[in-house]
Structure formats: structure tokens, C-alpha cells
Amino acid sequence: MSTPSPSFLARLRSSSALVSVLAIVASFIVGGILIAATDEKTTSAATYFFARPLDTLAAAWDAAAGSYAAMFRGAIFNYDAGTFAGMMRPLTETLTYATPLLTASLGVAVAFRAGLFNIGAQGQLILGAMFATWIGFTLELAWPLHLLLVILGSILGGALWGGLVGWLKAKTGAHEVILTIMLNYVALNLLGYLLNTPVLQRPGSTNPVSPQVNPSGMYPLLFGEDFRLHAGFLVALAATAVVWWLMNRSTLGFEIKAVGSNRHAAKTAGINTVKVTVLAMVIAGALAGMSGAAQVNGTERFLTESVAASIGFDAITVALLGRSHPIGVLFASLLFGAFRAGGLTMQIATGTPIDIVLVVQSLIVLFIAAPPLVRSLFGLGERKKKRERPSKGEPKQAVAAAAGGDK
Template sequence: MSDSTRPPAEPAGAVAAPADHPDAPRGQDAGSERWSQAMRDIVGGSAAISVLAVFLALVVGAILIALTDEPVQKASGYLFARPGDMFAAVWDSVSGAYSALFQGSIYNFRRPGFAAGIRPLTETLTFATPLIAAGLGVGLAFRVGMFNIGGRGQMLIAAASAGWVAFAVDLPAGIHLIVAVLAGLVGGALWGGIVGLLKARTGAHEVIVTIMLNFVALYLVSYLLRTPGLLQEPGSSNPQTPPMKPTAVFPDLLGPTYNLHAGFLTVVAATVFVWWLLSRSNLGFQFRAVGENPNAARVAGINVQSVYVSAMLISGGLVGLAGINQVLGTVTTGFGAGIDANIGFDAITVALLGRSRPWGIFFAGVLFGAFKAGGFSMQAAEGVPIDIVLVVQSLIVLFIAAPPLVRAIFRLPTPGTKPRSRPTVVKKEVTAG
């Protein structure tokens, strides 16, 4: 090789370029880096945080179950003399409780035949039906940047509207049910629309307005239930409506031996509708834009006030669907002012666990329906206080509200961040003599 073509030699004492220097050769393939970054985003993402939040809540729940169990308390008195008894009692307590939770919510192996064993799953879906509907309404409001905690009022108004049509109006079968459902949807939507209208016109905060409207709806429906000729059953002094007519009741999906009714199909349809609305429609794009930044959306030409009203109308209708399912699905007699069964507030938990995503809310509602169905089994079979299930639900919200805490416990990466690079070893050439 001639001197003109030979590369110039590095001077003595030169320092090699670091690995991350632009002139240095790449040590990793770009595809490998993208794959590594994608895995970090998945592991540390919101879905993983939700799953781990449920896991942590179940672990803390197991500790509480063990602490409140009498055999465990007795075995702890001689822990140092016979520690095996203590651990055996803890295992029996926790495994028995969670086994009862599974058999009360998914499948009961003790019952003969598949048809009898699968009944707990149908109970879970029955409990989940109003939770999913209300969770969709709350989650939709979250996506628009609004906090809808008026589920109780919207459910009560929807239940009163659908219930009145169901027991006071005579219509043919099929049409009667459709009219009752539509009446309930309109009632819930209008009650939620009041919130959106006040926020759009006056700037009133939706939290304050929804709390006040909860009380207005409660006392209004209570008054109607105590007034003959309105909602109160004729000839009765109890604050209760007459029974719903059979033509306005959701039919059974799997026969009279199961409580699951066609209202479950309405929440499946509602989930598909909300998914389409948020991800495939122009109105859903406006919802998401306003939820991200209302000022930027206003500059882009979006009518933010109109979005607030539209979002709360749809949100109130979805929450009202929960009240409709309570009246036309699970109630065989008349209903009272407690028909909401605290579902309006449980829906906030469901929406948070589902990350305000339609299908996430759907599966979160099924999970909480399993807690409700299995909680009674835990209490009956193992003597576990029902409050333990409520504590587990509250802990789920706590861990979901604190993603950094979950990431710190499991040492998960933060999505969007790059892994720490190892310090580059700098080699220095030294010439002899």
C-alpha cells in the first residue's frame, strides 16, 4: 500500500472515541433498540400498572384476612414454640378465602354438573352490568377532562323515568321495553346535560354541580315515591313503586335458573358504541382534544362549550343505563330510593381501573362484579368480613392513583425513558520509550 492511500496513524496518547460518539461504530442494532424501548413501554405502561395494582391489593387483602382470622390469632400466641402452626393457619385462611372468592364468582367445583357450576360466573356478569354502564359514563367524562361524580342522581332519574313507563304505561311486548329504556336514557342524559350546560354557560365546576344534583335527585325521587299517583304504589304507605309489567322487563339470557338478563347485551353494545365514538368519530376526536387541552382545542376551532354539553349528555345517558338495568333487570318488585346501590360511586373506581378506555372499563367492571359476587361467598363460607372486599377495592384505587409507587415496588421503568447506559471504558494508548 502506498503512503498516499495508507490511513493516517493515530498520534501517541490519543483517546478512543466513546461508544455513544457519532463517529464511533454502533454497538447495537437500531431494531434491537426499538424492541427494547417497546418492551420498556409495555412493562411500565398503564395496563401493567393496573394489573399490578390489583395484585398488590389482593396481597394486602390476604394480610388483612390473616390478621382477622381467629385460628391465626390463636396460633400466633405460640408462634415461637410452634411456628409451623402459624404458617399453616395463615395458608388455610388466605387460600380458603380466595378459593371461596373464585367459587363464588367464576366456577363452583362443588356443584354437580357444568350448568350448576357456571352459575357464579353469571352472577358476576349480572353484578357487572350496571357497573360497566356507569363506568363508561364516568370514563367518557374523564376523557373530556370532566369529573362526573353525579352517578347517583343520574341513575335515580333514569330509574324513575324508565320505571314509570314500565309500570304505568300499557304497550305491546317488545315496544314497551324499548320505550322504557329510551325514557330512562333521556332522563339520565338530561340530568347529566344540566351539568354540561352550567359548565359551558357559567363556568360552574362540575364536581360541585354533580354533588348538589345528587341530593336534588335523591329528595325528588323520594318525594315522588311518597306521593300517590306519581311513583308510589297505589294502596301502599311504603315509599315504593308498583311492580314492573312483564312486557317492560329484560328477558333472561340463559333461562329462569340464572339471574343474567338481556341488559348485559345493552352494556356490551354501549361499550362498542363508546369505543367507536372515541376512536372513530369526529365528535370523539373533539372530546379527546378538549380533554387534552381545552385552550388548544379552542384555538383549533373546536366549540369547547358545545363539547362539554354533548359529553355530559352522553355521559348521563350511559350512567342512566345502569339505573335502567337495576329497574328493568334485577328488580322483580317495585323499587325505592336505594335503587342506585352506591353504583354511581363504584363506577369511578371502575373507570379509574379501566384507564377510561371502553374495553378496559368493561373488564374492570367484570372484575368488580366478581368481587361483589364472590364477597358474599367469602363471608358465608369462610366467615371473612365483607368489609375486606371493600378494602381491596379501595386499595386498587390507591395503587392506581400512585403509579410511581407501583413502579418503585416492582422496579418498573417509566414509559418513554431510555435505559441507563453503562459508562464507556476509555482506553489510552501509551508508546514505549
């Protein structure tokens, strides 16, 4: 007798994507409460709360709604602008901020799928940026060829830095968290050193800054000089499609998921776990390295010690929020790009501390890390998991499928 398939609502209630969405909603609710708590009008009205409680509630609503409206105007659509370009500029800024974050987050997500906690996207981005910058200002070639070499250089730099971690992990058993943290510091100090030597320092300057990248090595702007959005965003979208195909349609993607789910079962099934571990970190580093080219050859035009900002660490949050799925990572990157673009507008327009944005981001991590908490807050109950064990007669390939197959 066949078991009836669950209804759409039942599948929706048990999906991990719903937990991610509700985690964002819960974070915005708590963030709104914090905005109201720091608002002067709200705190003033709270002094006579028991006499006129509606005054306090109205002031709290106005503070939270006004702040989030300002964030929307700074990140998505500025309906107060007088021109169409002014109205659309916030959206292009969101996409610009999301571009390097997207590829770095994809790198973290690929490592997650392999069971590796890659905290080294920061260092991999820096290596990619150094390679891209050096190729960008030392060579003088025709535009398409020069830009292609810049992109390949950034991929190579990040892949080398990530592959080193994968090789040490696979060959010596060294923990990837320790390795990536250490290599982040090595990359940052190496960048600081090279920016004070003729290798990367701008001639005639005493500041740690590189020469400007030649125009032929820059990503072209998509909408002209009035907007910062460049073709690196299209490259990031292409990388998302490639990673989706890799993880869902390729043999290597199957092996990566199998190793990440159960390394011992994958090895029993005949998968070369050493090769898969190294390749997963090479791919992760290559993707993060592309973010370095997006930063220097897309927006900054020259290299400084702050090139990575907090992108490498934000990528961990984005990968978690996107559930390590390329499409989820894409939307999570857009969300965090909107936070970055809209936070400053929120602070200027309403006086709300920009730290509130960081609090909301941190709350998203908290709720994502505790799905039972989110489910209990919204009354969804516990998610039931069903695992099937292969019978004794099934071949070893079935064991690998059970370890790393799609759910």
C-alpha cells in the first residue's frame, strides 16, 4: 500500500527554505524593536506609557517603519528622487555590493558541501586581488584579452590559496578552520608587505597603494558613468550557473556531496576523498579569488590593504543563509548587498545607528543556526526527517547516493 504524498502546505512547513525566510522576518522584527528602543520620540513617549500607551506604540511604529523605508530607498528604489536615474541608482548599488559577495559566498558554499568549513575566503580574495591588480597595471593589451587574463589571474591566485588548504587537510589531516584563519593573516600581511615594495606600490608614492589598473583591464560599466554597476555582476551570475551545474549535474558535484555527507561511506564506495577534498578547496578559492577582481577591476581601480573589507567573513553568513545552494546564495547575497547599500541612507535620513544593520545580520546568523527556535517562534513544530537504509543487496554506489544524494 503506497503512502500518500504530503500536501503542498506540509512540504512548505517542513522545508529549510521557509526557515531561512522566517529567520529574516524574525531578524527584521527584532531589529525594529531595537530601532524603536533607541528612538528619542519613543523613549520620551514611554515615560507616560500607562497614561497614553498608544502614543508609545505609534512612535515605535513610526521609528521602525521610517528606518526600514529609508533603507528601502537606499537599497531598492528611491521614490523621492526627481529623475529615473536617481530612482534606480539604489538598486544598482545593491547589485554592485552583492557582486564580490556572491562569488565569495559560492566558494564558501562549495566547501560546505564537501564538509569543509572554509573561513579563508578573506585570504583567497586578497590573493585573487593581488594577482588581478598586478596583471591589470603591468600589461597593456586589447580590452577583451586583458580583462580575460585579469579574471584568470584572480582565479589562479584564489585557487592556489584554497588548494593549499585542501592539500594540507587531505594529506596531513590538519583542520581547515585553523589553516584558513592562519592563511587569512598571512595573506593580509603579505599584501601589506608587497604594497610597500616596487612589486605593487605605486611609483613615487609612500602610501601602501598600487598603481591604477589600465582601462583595458577593467570591467566595463553596464549603464554608463553615472552608475558603478559593472560587468563583473554578469560574471558572478555566470559563476552561479556554473556552480549550480557542478553541484547538481556533474560527477564531481556528486562526489563532493558524498564526501561532505559521509567521508567514510564515500571512500568505501570508491570515491577518491583526497582528490575531492583538494578540488573542492581549489574551486572554493577560485570563486573567492574572482571577488578580488570584482573589487579592484570593477569598482576600486587600485589595490589597498582594505580591499577585502569584511566580504570574506560576510560570505560565511550568506552561504549559511542560502543553505549552500547556489540559488539561495544568490538571493542571500542580494539581501546583504541591500543591507550595505541601504544602511547608510537609513542612518542619514533617520539618525538610526548603522550598527542596527549589523545586529540584524547577526540575528539572521543566530536564527539560521537554530532552526528549532525559528519553528517554535512561528508555531511550525519540529521538522521530521526520514532516512532510508540501503538493503544488503544494493551495490556500493547506493551507499554513496545515500550519503550525498539530493534530498
